[in-house]
Amino acid sequence: MKHFYLIVNKEKENAEKGAEVISEYLNSHGCECLRWDSENPGSSEYRYTDRKQVPQETECVIVLGGDGTLIQAARDLAGRDLPLFGVNMGHLGYLTQISREEDIVPALKELMADHYRLEKRMMLEGRVVSEGATVAQDIALNDIILSRTGLYTLKFDLYVNGELFNQYSADGMIVATPTGSTAYNLSAGGPIAAPESSMIIMTPICPHTLNSRSIVISPESRIMMKVSGREEVEQFLSFDGDTVVELRKGDRIEVERSEITTTLIQLKQVSFLENIRCKMRQI
Known part of the structure; x- marks a missing residue:
């Protein structure tokens, strides 16, 4: 070089x-x-x-x-x-x-x-769809996080490849790459993944149930979260803790593997x- x-x-x-x-x-x-x-x-x-x-x-x-x-x-x-x-x-x-x-x-x-040696790291691409139109779109190396401010609990439906997986009442949801598995995902009780692997990790944040656990799915899976609950809840979507998008009831969040990768030198x-x-x- x-x-x-x-x-x-x-x-x-x-x-x-x-x-x-x-x-x-x-x-x-x-x-x-x-x-x-x-x-x-x-x-x-x-x-x-x-x-x-x-x-x-x-x-x-x-x-x-x-x-x-x-x-x-x-x-x-x-x-x-x-x-x-x-x-x-x-x-x-x-x-x-x-x-x-x-x-x-x-x-x-x-x-x-x-x-x-060069090590490729997968990234995620996410978008927010409101009333049928994409209002925000960005990528993330670590994670895309649905969260909220205030004391109200979030309510949202989680779909994987078009199929309803679960209905959540929680403080939010972390969608992480293997690189992001040692970040907020780890603090929230999610699994650690080998960084060069390809997978998507979903970890609920403080779920209000006794059986909500992290889910590890194929990197080719398509995730959709539909925000429900109360209008007064202040909720948002963040990309790597940087870009922050405010959400409204009825908004749809779509997450999938990005075609863009990050290359790290080892x-x-x-x-x-x-x-x-x-x-x-x-x-």
Whole structure:
């Protein structure tokens, strides 16, 4: 690899210092390392990067932040098929590859020498249909979540491939990818899935029944949730905790596998189980 692009979450401690180390090292070793200036006029719609500013010849996007920064970068660059390499400046960092300053230069050497593997991660596509028209549509690397504010319980019907699966009274529903299985899904009692696998995980949030459990279905399945219940309930749909769409009674939520994938660069030959075990110790 010779052409690199930096995405930096300035809110993370030492992220700027790490960016300087990376940029100086790569540029001094015959590589091109560019960075988007988030203070440029007209760039307010993006949190960390502007996809139009990333050159076509870019071979690797290095993301300095945490899992949230990497997920946002994947959303911003969706469809560009650019490999992402995460440098953890956050807490757990399930998606990032390195988390110590002393590991940065050795990792850059591996990238420059093409000693890595690419891992494809599935994404979800969701849309909100209101009165027969699609009013919102987005993608997610981690999860698409039906939730609410206030104290009222949500009521909704869940369909899989056109067949009614269950009627829920709950605080919401998490529809997660394997990548998102270690996020909110895990906190809500859902299963952990190998990140490179293909499946859709549905986990109800605080269901008001004794028999509601997570469901794991084929990645080719089509999910539909129909919002019912009371008009005064404030409910919404979120995509990776970023895009938020307000919902009304009668709205329909459709979720399926996206044709777009996220590509992550992997350097370490660490098994999925070992990685989970190490991360769990940090909680």
